[in-house]
Amino acid sequence: MNDRVGPTxxxxxxxxxxxxxxxxxxxxxxxxxxxGWLRWFWRQLTSMRTALLLLLLLAMAxxxxxxxPQRTADPNGVTQYFADxxxxxxxxxxxxxxxxxxxxxxxxxxxxxxxxxxxxxxxxTRHHLRALRAKPPKTxxxxxxxxxxxxxxxxxxxxxxxxxxxxxxLLRFGGYRVALFESGxxxxxxxERGFLRESGNLLFHLALIGILIVGGFxxxxxxxGQRVLVEGQTFVNTLLAYDSFKPGxxxxxxxxxxxxxxxxxxxxxxxxxxLKAYGQPVDYTAGVTVAVQGxxxxxxxxxxxxxxxxxxxxxxxxGNGYAPTITVRDPKGNIAFTxxxxxxxxxxxxxxxxxxxxxDGLAQQLGLTGFFYPTQAKAxxxxxxxxxxxxxxxxxxxxxxxxxxxxxxxxxxSVYALNTDKMTQLTGGDTGTKSLELKPxxxxxxxxxxxxxxxxxADSGATDGDFSGSVLRFASFDVNNDPxxxxxxxxSVLALLGLLTSLFxxxxxxxxxxxxxxxxxxxxxxxxxxxxxxxxxxxxVFTLAKRHNAVLAPTPPxxxxxxxx
Amino acid sequence: xxxxxxxxxxxxSGCVSDSxxxxxxxxxxxxxxxxxxxxxxxxxxxxAAPVDFSGTLESGETATSADYRGRVLVVNFWYAGCAPxxxxxxxxQAMWKKYENLGVGxxxxxxxxxxxxxxxxxxxxxxxxxxxxDADNGALQLAFSGVIAPNAVPTTLIVDKKGRVSARILxxxxxxxxxxxxxxxxxxxxxx
Numbered sequence: 054m055n056d057r058v059g060p061t062x063x064x065x066x067x068x069x070x071x072x073x074x075x076x077x078x079x080x081x082x083x084x085x086x087x088x089g090w091l092r093w094f095w096r097q098l099t100s101m102r103t104a105l106l107l108l109l110l111l112a113m114a115x116x117x118x119x120x121x122p123q124r125t126a127d128p129n130g131v132t133q134y135f136a137d138x139x140x141x142x143x144x145x146x147x148x149x150x151x152x153x154x155x156x157x158x159x160x161x162x163x164x165x166x167x168x169x170x171x172x173x174x175x176x177x178t179r180h181h182l183r184a185l186r187a188k189p190p191k192t193x194x195x196x197x198x199x200x201x202x203x204x205x206x207x208x209x210x211x212x213x214x215x216x217x218x219x220x221x222x223l224l225r226f227g228g229y230r231v232a233l234f235e236s237g238x239x240x241x242x243x244x245e246r247g248f249l250r251e252s253g254n255l256l257f258h259l260a261l262i263g264i265l266i267v268g269g270f271x272x273x274x275x276x277x278g279q280r281v282l283v284e285g286q287t288f289v290n291t292l293l294a295y296d297s298f299k300p301g302x303x304x305x306x307x308x309x310x311x312x313x314x315x316x317x318x319x320x321x322x323x324x325x326x327x328l329k330a331y332g333q334p335v336d337y338t339a340g341v342t343v344a345v346q347g348x349x350x351x352x353x354x355x356x357x358x359x360x361x362x363x364x365x366x367x368x369x370x371x372g373n374g375y376a377p378t379i380t381v382r383d384p385k386g387n388i389a390f391t392x393x394x395x396x397x398x399x400x401x402x403x404x405x406x407x408x409x410x411x412x413d414g415l416a417q418q419l420g421l422t423g424f425f426y427p428t429q430a431k432a433x434x435x436x437x438x439x440x441x442x443x444x445x446x447x448x449x450x451x452x453x454x455x456x457x458x459x460x461x462x463x464x465x466x467s468v469y470a471l472n473t474d475k476m477t478q479l480t481g482g483d484t485g486t487k488s489l490e491l492k493p494x495x496x497x498x499x500x501x502x503x504x505x506x507x508x509x510x511a512d513s514g515a516t517d518g519d520f521s522g523s524v525l526r527f528a529s530f531d532v533n534n535d536p537x538x539x540x541x542x543x544x545s546v547l548a549l550l551g552l553l554t555s556l557f558x559x560x561x562x563x564x565x566x567x568x569x570x571x572x573x574x575x576x577x578x579x580x581x582x583x584x585x586x587x588x589x590x591x592x593x594v595f596t597l598a599k600r601h602n603a604v605l606a607p608t609p610p611x612x613x614x615x616x617x618x
Numbered sequence: 619x620x621x622x623x624x625x626x627x628x629x630x631s632g633c634v635s636d637s638x639x640x641x642x643x644x645x646x647x648x649x650x651x652x653x654x655x656x657x658x659x660x661x662x663x664x665x666a667a668p669v670d671f672s673g674t675l676e677s678g679e680t681a682t683s684a685d686y687r688g689r690v691l692v693v694n695f696w697y698a699g700c701a702p703x704x705x706x707x708x709x710x711q712a713m714w715k716k717y718e719n720l721g722v723g724x725x726x727x728x729x730x731x732x733x734x735x736x737x738x739x740x741x742x743x744x745x746x747x748x749x750x751x752d753a754d755n756g757a758l759q760l761a762f763s764g765v766i767a768p769n770a771v772p773t774t775l776i777v778d779k780k781g782r783v784s785a786r787i788l789x790x791x792x793x794x795x796x797x798x799x800x801x802x803x804x805x806x807x808x809x810x
Contacts, residue, residue, distance in 0.1 A: 288756065291769065295651055311760055413742040465700075468699065469647050
């Protein structure tokens with residue numbers, strides 16, 4: 054339809070008619086000097102094709118990040134990976150596979166994309182601003198070649214200038230920018246609309262840059278910290294109290310607002326009616342008490358995907374499990390150690406693995422490793438397993454190690470692992486002594502007369518056989534602060550709005566021409582030009598012609614010719 | 619634009635590394651934030667408001683800030699399973715012995731353990747100054763959080779005679795003489 058005048062793909066939508074390049078007989082390629090090459094490189098980088106390619110590359114480069122654990126997200130997973138595949142891990146580490154999102158190659162793509170976007174958006178913005186100020190172009194001499202060409206005879210006695218004037222107000226009312234042209238016997242109006250399309254397009258790109266900036270920088274001011282709390286324990290929002298803490302790049306320790314968060318209760322609901330999903334957790338609820346310094350305490354809840362908002366932080370519920378309360382006494386009956394020790398769940402039925410370190414109060418330091426089964430069952434092989442995640446028939450088995458725990462030299466050690474290099478195993482394994490087996494409330498002698506170990510019943514008033522409250526639960530929380538959150542939302546909304554605008558606002562030109570005939574009558578011509586896809590253009594031209602004629606003559610004219618093209 | 623790209627390059631590639639981030643990336647599972655022995659001293663005019671606190675001791679008695687007003691107080695945040703806390707315990711006890719009769723108060727704040735576990739620790743190391751058990755309500759941790767907060771385990775704070783935090787050691791006390799000097803400085807300050 055408009056094959057001659059239609060915009061080429063690489064041009065911006067609002068590319069206004071530029072001067073025709075001076076014609077040359079043949080294309081000459083000038084030899085490129087250093088600056089020339091730089092310019093060539095810049096052009097390549099800021100081209101749309103490169104931007105798309107970089108975007109695709111970025112997506113592909115992010116894939117390894119989900120295949121191997123990342124230090125920024127799961128440092129323990131990385132440690133484990135090194136232990137499981139030492140050779141592969143060190144090779145992967147050399148190509149920064151454990152730090153994908155901050156690796157040299159990922160950063161390179163990210164930065165190039167960033168520069169490419171900026172390099173693309175700035176000239177387009179300049180161009181758009183110029184186009185916004187420019188007058189609609191001169192009316193073409195022969196409208197007959199254009200889309201939706203329509204001619205009508207104006208009602209008798211119509212003045213050409215007045216007809217164009219009424220067309221102008223119609224078009225203006227329709228949101229067009231208009232310009233009047235007059236040459237000889239012709240008066241015409243040139244109208245253009247749809248600049249919002251490119252504005253939306255630019256807004257979309259600028260918002261994308263905004264997201265990149267606040268994503269890259271904004272999150273640097275935030276932090277996330279993790280802490281495991283057993284029912285009854287309190288956490289204070291200071292570095293002192295965190296188990297692990299991930300600071301943003303620009304994190305300042307003074308940014309932690311002090312508050313306390315106490316885990317009062319942790320409730321889990323399990324599916325017991327639907328046999329196909331028997332034992333599946335239905336709901337987790339952490340009942341907490343929060344007290345911000347200087348304010349009264351309030352009780353609240355934290356659920357999965359329903360974080361608690363307090364003092365600028367979001368407290369997420371990450372995991373949970375059982376924390377059996379274990380008491381170790383010396384031979385005289387004095388308590389050497391008592392605590393509720395979080396055991397890490399190993400399967401869906403919460404078979405849990407834990408380590409208890411008893412550094413003081415006994416003749417030797419003691420390490421206990423053990424399994425906790427909330428509902429203990431026995432496989433045919435004789436091995437224990439848990440058959441249900443709730444406390445139906447709880448059982449704790451412990452292997453006892455004696456010797457140096459390796460804590461006294463001041464070297465930190467994992468609380469979830471026992472280094473047995475300097476310890477002797479006393480029960481379980483090859484020792485010939487059976488592992489200690491305890492039900493809530495039971496006490497057993499430790500080997501070698503070291504003392505006793507008790508699996509305390511947390512619900513001491515419970516009737517026989519009711520274990521439902523016998524073991525405390527723990528919850529692990531992630532305290533998260535991301536000051537960029539609101540900005541990311543804002544820019545995302547802007548990007549979406551920009552995209553919608555750029556998709557749905559049509560950009561078109563319409564011309565109305567009044568030609569004075571020698572006999573005094575006036576002939577009206579209408580035509581339009583689509584800029585980009587505009588299936589409704591012809592209809593728009595016809596509608597304009599109809600409405601214009603209705604304005605000029607309240608009764609429909611008797612003769613009319615319409616030439617659809 | 620180049621400057622922006624450069625800044626971004628630093629930000630994205632994470633060239634800015636610090637010990638806090640390094641500890642996280644290590645993934646050792648040690649379950650506390652360690653300090654490197656950094657000492658912070660605050661001049662008298664820059665100190666924050668006096669800290670008011672109240673906590674329950676191992677013995678069941680209550681310790682409050684009023685008990686220590688007019689005296690220099692050393693507050694040590696610790697727990698039994700923390701390796702550097704165990705390593706510095708003898709130094710703290712030695713300083714307590716040295717300054718006990720000079721009116722200096724020592725107060726441990728146990729942030730993770732139950733009373734009996736804390737008591738066994740004190741027996742192992744012959745600690746004779748009291749410790750408050752803070753795991754269940756966090757009262758003392760909250761009281762001391764703020765500008766010069768205990769940001770590592772262990773942390774040792776020196777509280778001046780007016781009850782204001784005057785110095786902080788983050789992490790294990792690398793040398794008893796450092797603590798000695800800090801206490802001496804606090805003692806020499808006039809009461810006004």
